[in-house]
Amino acid sequence: MSDARSRMVARAAREIRPGMVVNLGIGLPTKVVNHLPADFPVCLHSENGLTGIGPTLPDETADRNLIDAGGAYVSTIPGSAFFDSVVSFSLVRSGRLDLTLLGAFEVAGNGDLANWKIPGKFSPGAGGAIELAQKARRVVVMTTHVDRKGNPKLLAACSLPLTARGCVVRIYTDMAVVDITEAGFALCELAEGVSAADVRAATGAPIAIPDTAIPTF
Amino acid sequence: MSDARSRMVARAAREIRPGMVVNLGIGLPTKVVNHLPADFPVCLHSENGLTGIGPTLPDETADRNLIDAGGAYVSTIPGSAFFDSVVSFSLVRSGRLDLTLLGAFEVAGNGDLANWKIPGKFSPGAGGAIELAQKARRVVVMTTHVDRKGNPKLLAACSLPLTARGCVVRIYTDMAVVDITEAGFALCELAEGVSAADVRAATGAPIAIPDTAIPTF
Amino acid sequence: MRLSDKSTTIEAAIAGIADGATVMVGGFGVPGTPFALIQELRRQGQKDLTLIKNDANEAGMGIDHLIAGGQVRKLIVTHIGLNPHAVARMNNAEIEVEFCAQGILAERIRAGGAGLQAILTDIGVDTDLAQGKQVVEMNGRRLLVETALRADVALIHAARADPFGNLAYAATARNFNVAMAMAAARVIAEAETLGPLGTLSAEAVETPGAFVDHVVALGALSEEYGIVRR
Amino acid sequence: MRLSDKSTTIEAAIAGIADGATVMVGGFGVPGTPFALIQELRRQGQKDLTLIKNDANEAGMGIDHLIAGGQVRKLIVTHIGLNPHAVARMNNAEIEVEFCAQGILAERIRAGGAGLQAILTDIGVDTDLAQGKQVVEMNGRRLLVETALRADVALIHAARADPFGNLAYAATARNFNVAMAMAAARVIAEAETLGPLGTLSAEAVETPGAFVDHVVALGALSEEYGIVRR
Numbered sequence: 001m002s003d004a005r006s007r008m009v010a011r012a013a014r015e016i017r018p019g020m021v022v023n024l025g026i027g028l029p030t031k032v033v034n035h036l037p038a039d040f041p042v043c044l045h046s047e048n049g050l051t052g053i054g055p056t057l058p059d060e061t062a063d064r065n066l067i068d069a070g071g072a073y074v075s076t077i078p079g080s081a082f083f084d085s086v087v088s089f090s091l092v093r094s095g096r097l098d099l100t101l102l103g104a105f106e107v108a109g110n111g112d113l114a115n116w117k118i119p120g121k122f123s124p125g126a127g128g129a130i131e132l133a134q135k136a137r138r139v140v141v142m143t144t145h146v147d148r149k150g151n152p153k154l155l156a157a158c159s160l161p162l163t164a165r166g167c168v169v170r171i172y173t174d175m176a177v178v179d180i181t182e183a184g185f186a187l188c189e190l191a192e193g194v195s196a197a198d199v200r201a202a203t204g205a206p207i208a209i210p211d212t213a214i215p216t217f
Numbered sequence: 218m219s220d221a222r223s224r225m226v227a228r229a230a231r232e233i234r235p236g237m238v239v240n241l242g243i244g245l246p247t248k249v250v251n252h253l254p255a256d257f258p259v260c261l262h263s264e265n266g267l268t269g270i271g272p273t274l275p276d277e278t279a280d281r282n283l284i285d286a287g288g289a290y291v292s293t294i295p296g297s298a299f300f301d302s303v304v305s306f307s308l309v310r311s312g313r314l315d316l317t318l319l320g321a322f323e324v325a326g327n328g329d330l331a332n333w334k335i336p337g338k339f340s341p342g343a344g345g346a347i348e349l350a351q352k353a354r355r356v357v358v359m360t361t362h363v364d365r366k367g368n369p370k371l372l373a374a375c376s377l378p379l380t381a382r383g384c385v386v387r388i389y390t391d392m393a394v395v396d397i398t399e400a401g402f403a404l405c406e407l408a409e410g411v412s413a414a415d416v417r418a419a420t421g422a423p424i425a426i427p428d429t430a431i432p433t434f
Numbered sequence: 435m436r437l438s439d440k441s442t443t444i445e446a447a448i449a450g451i452a453d454g455a456t457v458m459v460g461g462f463g464v465p466g467t468p469f470a471l472i473q474e475l476r477r478q479g480q481k482d483l484t485l486i487k488n489d490a491n492e493a494g495m496g497i498d499h500l501i502a503g504g505q506v507r508k509l510i511v512t513h514i515g516l517n518p519h520a521v522a523r524m525n526n527a528e529i530e531v532e533f534c535a536q537g538i539l540a541e542r543i544r545a546g547g548a549g550l551q552a553i554l555t556d557i558g559v560d561t562d563l564a565q566g567k568q569v570v571e572m573n574g575r576r577l578l579v580e581t582a583l584r585a586d587v588a589l590i591h592a593a594r595a596d597p598f599g600n601l602a603y604a605a606t607a608r609n610f611n612v613a614m615a616m617a618a619a620r621v622i623a624e625a626e627t628l629g630p631l632g633t634l635s636a637e638a639v640e641t642p643g644a645f646v647d648h649v650v651a652l653g654a655l656s657e658e659y660g661i662v663r664r
Numbered sequence: 665m666r667l668s669d670k671s672t673t674i675e676a677a678i679a680g681i682a683d684g685a686t687v688m689v690g691g692f693g694v695p696g697t698p699f700a701l702i703q704e705l706r707r708q709g710q711k712d713l714t715l716i717k718n719d720a721n722e723a724g725m726g727i728d729h730l731i732a733g734g735q736v737r738k739l740i741v742t743h744i745g746l747n748p749h750a751v752a753r754m755n756n757a758e759i760e761v762e763f764c765a766q767g768i769l770a771e772r773i774r775a776g777g778a779g780l781q782a783i784l785t786d787i788g789v790d791t792d793l794a795q796g797k798q799v800v801e802m803n804g805r806r807l808l809v810e811t812a813l814r815a816d817v818a819l820i821h822a823a824r825a826d827p828f829g830n831l832a833y834a835a836t837a838r839n840f841n842v843a844m845a846m847a848a849a850r851v852i853a854e855a856e857t858l859g860p861l862g863t864l865s866a867e868a869v870e871t872p873g874a875f876v877d878h879v880v881a882l883g884a885l886s887e888e889y890g891i892v893r894r
Binding site for chain 3: 771775778779780781782783784785786798800802805807809811832834835866867
């Protein structure tokens with residue numbers, strides 16, 4: 001992982017407050033757990049039927065029946081619970097998930113999220129993303145600031161099919177921490193070595209830049 | 218219990234076929250189990266969360282947490298299962314109950330059943346009766362043929378609020394076994410010492426009487 | 435990572451209930467009824483409550499204390515026939531009573547806990563219980579909209595618990611507890627035994643602690659929990 | 665009274681499936697996928713199947729055998745991204761694919777198993793997944809009618825079973841098995857261990873046998889059940 005991405009992950013880990021119930025999306029978001037202290041009080045939820053996700057195990061010691069939603073062989077901790085898919089999404093939809101960290105193809109300044117479908121190119125199904133995005137109490141995105149071709153992923157409006165409308169409240173990227181406010185994107189923090197002008201240039205919509213000193217991460 | 222009632226209960230017990238899942242309503246229907254052989258293969262369901270009801274226990278050996286829907290202290294048998302009220306009625310509504318035996322205030326010739334409410338006199342709530350009557354694959358009633366005042370309980374139409382429409386297919390009384398057909402009530406069997414004319418006189422609607430010899434029970 | 439500790443005192447747990455609250459109460463007859471939580475609610479005296487429960491217990495037991503104490507405005511129940519005192523209060527219009535078919539009450543609570551808005555069902559469509567309910571046509575069939583129920587507080591009785599709020603139940607004490615433990619903004623569970631994390635294996639948990647807000651350890655059980663001698 | 669014996673051979677159990685059947689298949693990834701029942705269905709060759717499953721397994725595993733064998737007309741799933749073969753067949757219009765949000769697929773199956781006709785939900789109301797769905801207004805909100813799903817047959821993988829069909833599951837192998845085991849006209853469970861009645865205590869049962877029609881004991885597990893090495 002690039003240094004900028006590592007710092008993004010470390011910064012995003014500070015989203016997690018003691019006592020939260022948290023679902024970490026597949027990919028980068030999963031890696032924030034590596035930045036939490038060993039005795040940090042948090043309940044990680046996996047939508048395939050587990051609360052209290054323990055450390056990932058190598059194949060040699062893995063339990064063939066114990067995976068997370070991304071297919072990684074995980075383990076339990078004291079107080080873990082298994083349940084079925086019905087109960088798992090009951091937890092999500094009824095508002096018991098305090099936070100979810102998700103990846104994104106596009107995020108709009110009004111909080112719209114697109115992260116599951118690229119018509120004609122990529123349409124494997126939404127899995128649990130719609131319910132996570134629509135119902136977690138706090139929805140935060142982790143993504144590179146631009147795509148592989150250099151195009152911005154933070155946009156005035158999503159062009160791709162939506163996952164959920166107006167759900168995202170904050171975005172962690174390799175360049176910045178960006179809040180979504182009533183007025184749209186607002187720069188909060190900068191990655192080391194990145195300027196506000198860099199962020200503005202890489203963002204596909206107006207972004208409010210504070211007058212005061214901007215913290216770095 | 219009067220001799221006629223005992224014979225009604227014994228006769229009704231023959232409704233239960235090997236391998237059935239059966240719910241026995243509170244009161245008289247519960248007593249049919251006393252007429253089944255010890256090794257008879259049947260799964261008794263109690264709507265408060267039990268399949269595989271075992272014998273009723275005296276207070277001294279009862280488990281305070283193990284009752285049937287009528288509040289009797291029951292027991293388990295090998296293969297019993299506990300579950301919650303949601304699963305219990307899922308079983309009922311999804312058609313997994315082969316048979317229910319229910320009490321009645323009134324039954325109509327079209328199969329309508331009234332057994333939960335007497336406006337102004339008795340309205341404690343329907344409990345599970347509506348779902349049992351509406352969704353068991355076979356709904357059979359056990360009742361005295363007339364009420365305490367001698368008024369018929371088998372009627373052309375129910376006067377009391379319905380439990381479910383057109384659900385009853387057969388009635389066991391202290392006078393007769395009566396089927397409900399497309400044409401209405403049809404006498405099948407007579408209690409010992411009761412004549413077809415007695416049954417006709419005690420029934421509040423037309424009842425078909427077979428020309429052939431009528432079996433007795 | 436470790437899981438947080440939600441154990442508290444019965445006084446503190448119940449003190450979070452306000453006048454006017456909607457309160458789900460587990461149990462079907464004696465098994466699963468949280469008698470100790472109910473007694474503390476009686477002691478603290480919150481008023482104007484709406485109770486959602488299968489039944490009204492029996493006269494002089496369980497929620498009948500709350501009814502007798504004038505704390506209850508409304509009951510949402512399936513059957514109150516074992517409590518003649520509650521029937522009398524209903525008949526005298528001293529409490530409002532809304533009746534549901536038993537499995538539909540369970541489903542409405544479950545729908546609330548599952549974050550659904552309603553279920554569509556044909557149960558009771560031909561009965562008095564259909565009165566006043568929204569009807570939807572689906573494939574030519576008339577179906578009732580049975581709306582989801584959620585509560586401000588759920589009072590749950592568990593046999594075993596851990597401090598995170600993972601719960602397991604005994605025998606037919608599951609009944610309405612399992613659904614209610616998912617359907618309230620604040621879920622309070624009393625437990626006959628409260629052991630450290632790990633007491634309940636991940637397989638043995640029936641209500642995941644993520645749904646539960648407060649866990650209270652019961653001491654010696656009162657007589658109300660015992661065998662009812664008739 | 666005693667409970668009946670529903671144990672049978674895998675051949676007899678699967679032989680009850682007809683061409684054109686709708687078949688629910690448990691599992692989320694490897695855990696809980698009934699690989700042996702699927703292999704027998706591949707061997708017997710029933711055609712024109714509609715499969716309801718969370719995912720399409722991976723290429724060369726599980727239901728991919730049925731897709732590759734041309735036995736599948738339609739999939740109702742939440743995500744098939746781990747099976748590029750299934751994605752290609754979908755893109756070539758060789759199979760029809762209906763996508764559901766994952767928890768809504770679980771709820772639709774559960775509604776079928778609970779004898780409900782539909783649920784009302786706001787999930788996906790702003791997305792492509794709302795297309796073609798009936799909308800109901802409730803308290804001024806637009807809600808989607810998500811219809812109940814039932815199947816002709818459900819194929820279930822359990823860790824432990826008894827001959828009556830009581831089932832228990834391992835770890836995250838519960839997933840869709842619990843709901844599917846209630847939602848089909850004919851429920852077939854394969855079990856890693858099948859013991860006599862009483863093997864599972866009444867408390868340990870997760871799927872009551874009253875929902876299950878056939879139980880098949882598995883012998884040695886095939887490689888498909890093992891750890892997936894990447």
